[in-house]
Amino acid sequence: MTTELAVKATSLVKTFDxxxxxxxxxMTVRKGTIYGFLGANGSGKTTIFKMLMGLLIPNAGKVEILGKSSFENKNEILKxxxxxxETPVFYDHLSAKENLELHLSYMGIVNPQIENTLEMVGLEDTGNLPVSKFSLGMRQRLGIARAIIHKPRILILDEPINxxxxxxxxxxxxxxxxxxxxxxxxxxISSHILSEIEHIADTIGVIVNGRxxxxxxxxxxxxxxxDGLEDYFYNIMSGNGGKIHA
Incomplete structure (x- = not known):
C-alpha cells in the first residue's frame, strides 16, 4: 500500500461566530485508499470536507491536496x-444526462462518457425523465455520477448512500x-451506516467535538x-476508551 499522501491537513482551526x-x-489520507470519516451529527465532518476543497478557509492551519496547498491552488485542486x-442540487426540469452535460460544460471538459457514468450508478434507463421526478435515492445516485464524471483523482462524499x-x-x-x-x-467518505464503512474502508478517522x-x-x-466497527465507534463516542493501541 502506498505511503504517498493524497490529503494532508495540519492543525486546522475554524470558527463561526x-x-x-x-x-x-x-488528517492524513494515503493515495489509492478509502478513508472512512466517522463522527456524531454536528461534530464537524462536513466543515472539514469543505475546508479540504477550499470552499471554507480555515482560521489557522493548512491543507495539502496531492502535495499542493489547496488555498493557493484552489482552481487546479478543484479539477x-x-x-x-450535503444534499445535491440539480436543474430539476432537465434529465440526468442533461444535468451532467451542463456540469461538464462548466468545467470545460469535452468527450465525456456520460452514458457509461450513468450506467455505473444505475441510472442508465432514466432517458428524458426530468430530475423533478427522481426519488431521493435516484438523486443521490445522480450526485455520485456528477462527482465522478470528470474522472477526479480524489472523491469526497458526505453521506452518499442516504x-x-x-x-x-x-x-x-x-x-x-x-x-x-x-x-x-x-x-x-462519511456515513452513519457503519457496516458499509466496515465493508470498504482502509483507514478510519474519528472526529469528536471538532477534533x-x-x-x-x-x-x-x-x-x-x-465485534467490529460499531463497537469501536461506540466506545470512543461514549468516552469508554476504545482507542487502538500500537
Missing amino acids: DKEVIKHCN SIGSMI GLDPMGIRKMRELFLNLVKNHHMTIL IVEEVSLSSIKNQFP
Missing part, C-alpha cells in the same frame, strides 16, 4: 476533486471499490474489537 468548531485537526457534500435501498447501497459499495482499484481514485481524535487502519480495529 467566535465559536471554535474545528480544533487543531490533523482533481469530485464531491458530493436514501438508497439495499440493492442501491450494495451497488455503490461495489462502485467505490472499483473506482479505487481500477480508476486509481482516493476516496474520503480528530484518532486515525487507524480498519484491520487494527478488527484485531482489537472483534
Whole structure:
C-alpha cells in the first residue's frame, strides 16, 4: 500500500461566530485508499470536507491536496476533486444526462462518457425523465455520477448512500471499490451506516467535538474489537476508551 499522501491537513482551526468548531485537526489520507470519516451529527465532518476543497478557509492551519496547498491552488485542486457534500442540487426540469452535460460544460471538459457514468450508478434507463421526478435515492445516485464524471483523482462524499435501498447501497459499495482499484481514485467518505464503512474502508478517522481524535487502519480495529466497527465507534463516542493501541 502506498505511503504517498493524497490529503494532508495540519492543525486546522475554524470558527463561526467566535465559536471554535474545528480544533487543531490533523488528517492524513494515503493515495489509492478509502478513508472512512466517522463522527456524531454536528461534530464537524462536513466543515472539514469543505475546508479540504477550499470552499471554507480555515482560521489557522493548512491543507495539502496531492502535495499542493489547496488555498493557493484552489482552481487546479478543484479539477482533481469530485464531491458530493450535503444534499445535491440539480436543474430539476432537465434529465440526468442533461444535468451532467451542463456540469461538464462548466468545467470545460469535452468527450465525456456520460452514458457509461450513468450506467455505473444505475441510472442508465432514466432517458428524458426530468430530475423533478427522481426519488431521493435516484438523486443521490445522480450526485455520485456528477462527482465522478470528470474522472477526479480524489472523491469526497458526505453521506452518499442516504436514501438508497439495499440493492442501491450494495451497488455503490461495489462502485467505490472499483473506482479505487481500477480508476486509481482516493476516496474520503462519511456515513452513519457503519457496516458499509466496515465493508470498504482502509483507514478510519474519528472526529469528536471538532477534533480528530484518532486515525487507524480498519484491520487494527478488527484485531482489537472483534465485534467490529460499531463497537469501536461506540466506545470512543461514549468516552469508554476504545482507542487502538500500537
